[in-house]
Amino acid sequence: MAGTATTRRELLRPGAADTARLQRLMSVEQLMLYVYDHVLSSSILPPATRRTMAQIQGHEQAHIGALRDRLRARGARQPPPPPSVAVANHYLAGRHVRGRLGQLQGPQDALYLLRALERVVVGAYFVALREMRDPGLIVLAAQIMASDAQHEAIVSERLNPGDIASAVPYGLVQGVQ
Amino acid sequence: MVSGEASRRALLRGAGQALVGMGALAALGGCGGAAPSGQEAVKHAARPVAETDVGILMAALALERRTVAAYVAGIPLLPHSQVKGTKAFLSEELAHTGELISLIKAAGGKAPPRADTYDIGAPPRGSSDVVALLHSLERLQIASYLKWIPRLSPGPVRAAVSSILACDAQHVAVLRAARGMPALASAFVTGNE
Numbered sequence: 001m002a003g004t005a006t007t008r009r010e011l012l013r014p015g016a017a018d019t020a021r022l023q024r025l026m027s028v029e030q031l032m033l034y035v036y037d038h039v040l041s042s043s044i045l046p047p048a049t050r051r052t053m054a055q056i057q058g059h060e061q062a063h064i065g066a067l068r069d070r071l072r073a074r075g076a077r078q079p080p081p082p083p084s085v086a087v088a089n090h091y092l093a094g095r096h097v098r099g100r101l102g103q104l105q106g107p108q109d110a111l112y113l114l115r116a117l118e119r120v121v122v123g124a125y126f127v128a129l130r131e132m133r134d135p136g137l138i139v140l141a142a143q144i145m146a147s148d149a150q151h152e153a154i155v156s157e158r159l160n161p162g163d164i165a166s167a168v169p170y171g172l173v174q175g176v177q
Numbered sequence: 178m179v180s181g182e183a184s185r186r187a188l189l190r191g192a193g194q195a196l197v198g199m200g201a202l203a204a205l206g207g208c209g210g211a212a213p214s215g216q217e218a219v220k221h222a223a224r225p226v227a228e229t230d231v232g233i234l235m236a237a238l239a240l241e242r243r244t245v246a247a248y249v250a251g252i253p254l255l256p257h258s259q260v261k262g263t264k265a266f267l268s269e270e271l272a273h274t275g276e277l278i279s280l281i282k283a284a285g286g287k288a289p290p291r292a293d294t295y296d297i298g299a300p301p302r303g304s305s306d307v308v309a310l311l312h313s314l315e316r317l318q319i320a321s322y323l324k325w326i327p328r329l330s331p332g333p334v335r336a337a338v339s340s341i342l343a344c345d346a347q348h349v350a351v352l353r354a355a356r357g358m359p360a361l362a363s364a365f366v367t368g369n370e
Contacts, residue, residue: 055359055361056361058364059361059363059364060364062364062365063364066365122343125339126336126339126340127336129326129332129335129336129339130332130333130335130336131332132332135327135328136327138326138327138335139323139326139327140365141339142322142323142326142339142342143323143365143366143367144364144365145339145342145343146319146339146342146343146345146346146366147346147361147363147364147365147366149343149344149346149347150346150347150349150350150360150361150366151361152347153347153350153351154350154360154361157351164261164262164265164351165261165262165265167347167351168262168265168266168269168344168347168348168351169265170269170344171268171269171270171271171272171273171276171341171344172272172273172276172337172340172341172344173340173343173344173347174336174340174343
């Protein structure tokens with residue numbers, strides 16, 4: 001994804017590998033927020049679902065804020081959000097997410113896209129947690145991974161209202177990697 | 178205190194059946210390519226690392242088993258509409274104990290046998306007590322995992338335990354909603370809400 005490439009100079013710094021992981025996580029969170037922004041800027045969702053998704057959108061902003069603070073503290077570059085729908089769709093394709101912005105036919109399409117991307121974000125944190133070294137970052141990543149797992153469950157419940165078993169289908173939540 | 182009884186055995190049988198399917202799904206979903214699993218990684222960890230991990234994983238197992246006991250004790254008190262979902266959560270808690278036992282074994286440890294009884298505090302008297310009890314136990318698990326995860330090494334063990342934490346966070350969201358609270362407490366899951 002553009003904006004995530006780490007320079008040679010950055011890689012030589014102590015903790016550089018954790019910094020690169022932070023940048024990758026921020027990139028995928030930026031994509032997630034871009035998709036929430038896009039969906040919520042349309043009238044595709046019914047009001048109650050829209051209110052819930054707006055709360056999740058706020059969480060994604062908070063995740064990005066926390067990652068941004070950690071990158072600033074490290075003096076590292078911050079990956080930018082996707083500059084356009086076309087670029088966001090390109091990133092979605094790169095992550096094997098099937099839905100495309102601009103082609104959503106109704107609330108189901110929008111929710112399937114949001115759930116698919118939440119799973120990708122959870123998977124990104126799962127992979128990062130295998131490699132991270134900084135204990136503070138590990139705790140932050142685990143807290144955000146758990147939050148995004150909650151989002152996945154809430155979006156799933158909106159797809160199948162009242163079906164709790166399908167909203168929380170796995171005992172080990174690892175997302176999609 | 179909760180003791181073994183026929184209803185618990187029946188619940189566990191049902192949960193075990195659900196587990197078979199879930200294990201297969203988890204295996205399919207864990208598409209980590211060539212990356213080692215938590216069990217493989219801890220098998221090759223240096224001795225002091227493995228010993229620290231075993232201590233943490235044993236403590237986690239004790240918590241998870243107590244939560245399983247609370248689910249088993251509480252489900253018969255729930256209304257029919259809540260039973261299916263809560264049984265699914267019980268299955269997932271059992272999956273957590275299975276994962277932790279596998280990690281302990283892989284690290285060269287031996288998981289203790291399940292106790293006959295677990296202290297879950299005052300016995301719940303109705304469905305709202307049950308949901309409140311499950312909520313408090315799930316929150317305790319989350320807070321404990323967040324304390325333990327940075328101390329776990331190698332990384333794949335950390336990630337494996339994080340996948341349990343993430344599932345418990347999903348349980349908490351549903352239990353909060355069942356208690357009439359907003360499902361999502363915060364952008365950062367802490368277990369302290």
